[in-house]
Amino acid sequence: MLNLTPAFSLFGCQRAFFKELKCYKIFNIASTIKKIEKDEKVFQEVMDEVSSSEGVLWAFPLYYLLVSSQYKRFIELIWERGTAGVFKNKYTAVLSTSIHFFDHTAHNYMNAICDDLDMKYLGYFSAAMYDLMSRKGREKWTLFASEFFDGIQNRVPTAKKYSPILYHPLDYVPGSPGQKVSIQGKRVLILSDLKEPNNNLGRMIERFRNSFAEDVTVISLHQIDIKGGCLGCIQCGYDYQCAYGDQDEYVQFYKDHVNPADILIFAGTIQDRYLSSRWKMFFDRSFFNTHTPSLTGKQVGFILSGPLRQISNLRQILEAYTEWQQANLVDIITDEEEDSKVLDARLQHLAERVVHLAEKHYIKPKTFLSVGGMKIFRDDVWGKLRFPFQADHRFYKKHRVYDFPHRNYKARIMNAVLILLTKIPSMRKEIYRKRMKEEMLKPLQKIVQGEK
Ligand SMILES: Cc1cc2nc3c(=O)[nH]c(=O)nc-3n(C[C@H](O)[C@H](O)[C@H](O)COP(=O)(O)O)c2cc1C
Incomplete structure (x- = not known):
């Protein structure tokens, strides 16, 4: 049996493709995540199907350089509920749809998750949104699918791309704060997904906050009423109005706290090679700004608890996110240091630098991450996406994002x-x-x- 766990239904069934299949089952994970989370029986039903299957196809639309927060939550549940063993030695492949904006980071992530689950990874298929419209696109997909089935049938050998993570965090004991840093009238927001303050992340946040002479705003994402993840309805495309409206606090929070901040510190704990699904929900829901940068000119720092040095893909996601948002990534600090004193010094230095660079209005030069990424948005909003994303089109026109053909x-x-x-x-x-x-x-x- 082949077991499919997509967030959306499988593209129109190709006969040749399914000839080799005895039976398959589709679970719409993202749209039913609340049920899966609440009702252990529903979750167990998915696990039972995985257990009796010969292959698993992970399928999803790309959301913010990764899978959606709902899908991420499902991946967290696998470990939280101790069912990772169910996936062991299952053949697997990954299918995504996107506009190819950082689809590679989503695929790196899923490949690593499959490796962590001890699955037999047979590759990925990254389809652009309209690839299936062309005969060539359909042929490619059919070929990929038949390779997948052949791989399962012939029990082909597979290799792991990612080593398991070995993480022995330091027990961080903060020292007394150094010289207090004046925020010079800047607005500082420390945003975290902290639930329990007495851990490394809680202590790092406290130490960082105490570096400042004045009070700074510290908010946990758990304090904000966020009803759910992004629905992908793209109602925001016309004029940045989120479909959730005032049903929850997210948009108002973003407008009241995130938009006015000069300095933004994102703090979180690394969970299965990304941040928590709560953080992912924060990023996904910020899609009400569609493809328009909403953090322009801000200084951004990350304070993370977890093995970032072993997850270069996550580092790239954080760098790309900040750069694309036209903000300045000052530093990413983790609890991977060997000594609490070193961590103290780094947190103190971060406090000094964010204020100093905010005063200088410094934004470091762009790299391929945003130069390349922005060209994808530019071309797509100029082309096919102009009608659904009219707000972006107006913004791109006004801010001369359309820099082609050049007038030089x-x-x-x-x-x-x-x-x-x-x-x-x-x-x-x-x-x-x-x-x-x-x-x-x-x-x-x-x-x-x-x-x-
Ligand atoms: C919240 C949100 C975030 C998105 N982030 C990305 C992204 O990072 N990269 C990308 O290429 N496409 C991104 N997209 C576009 C979707 O991946 C694309 O619309 C999707 O693949 C279409 O599939 P569907 O028709 O099944 O929803 C995003 C869409 C939404 C709604």
Whole structure:
């Protein structure tokens, strides 16, 4: 039996694809997560099906560089309820739909989860939203599926990509705070998913908060009434209005506390290679801002308890998130230090730096993470997504996110002339062999010499 656990129904059944299947079952995990969480019997039914299956296909739409918070909660439940063993040695594959914005981080995460569950991972299929519209797209998917079934049938060997995590945290004992840092009128918000203050995370937050001369706002996500995860209804696409409206406190909280903050500290405990599903819910629900950055100009720090050094994928997610949001990631501090004193010093330094950089309005130069990511949004909102995401379109137009085709007429004329010149063999030789590098450096030399 093949067991499918997607958050959405399987793409139209291909006959060739299903020929090899005796039977399959689909569980819509994300939309039924509250039931699965509340009713152990419903959860057990899923586990029983997994147990009697020969293969498991994890399927989901990409939400904020990962799976949705509802799906993440399901993954947490597997360990919380001690049922990880059910997945052991099951053949598995992963299917996602997305616009290819950080689909690789979601797939790295799922691959690692499959490895942690001791499953036999046979690969991933990352479909763009409309791939199935083309014959080629359907053929690719069918081929992937048949490879998956063949793999199961032939009991092919598989390899793990991720080693198990070994984490022996230090028992953090904070020292007395150093010199108090004045917040210089900046608004500081420390947001955490803390439930129990007497652990490393609680103590790190307390130590960090005590670094400041003035009071700063500390809020736990558990204090905020958040009714559920993002529904993916995209009602927000027209004018940033979330479908939850005032049914819960999320949007108002974001507007009252997150938007006005100059300095944002996100604090959390790493749980199965990401933060908690509560944190994921916070990120997913912020989608009411759709593809429009909502943290522009803010200084951001992360204070985490957990083995971040062993999860480079999570680091990349945090870096990409902050950079795409046009905020400045100052530092990520974890309790992986060997000595409480080192952790004290790092927390103190973070407090000093966030205020200093906020005063300087410093945003570090972008990297591929946001330069590349933003081009995906730009192209999609300009194209197919313009109608559903009209608010983004208005914002992108106003803020010149649409930077193509470029209007650099000087470059256009130069290109036309120089391309014509290179049609002449002697000129081509002269340009490519002798002049190219020198000419490319000339504008920069002028700047450097001008500054001397
Ligand atoms: C809250 C939210 C977050 C999203 N985050 C991402 C993302 O990080 N990367 C991406 O490529 N697509 C992202 N998307 C787009 C969805 O992945 C895409 O709409 C989905 O695959 C469509 O599948 P569906 O029709 O089954 O919902 C996001 C959509 C929503 C609603």
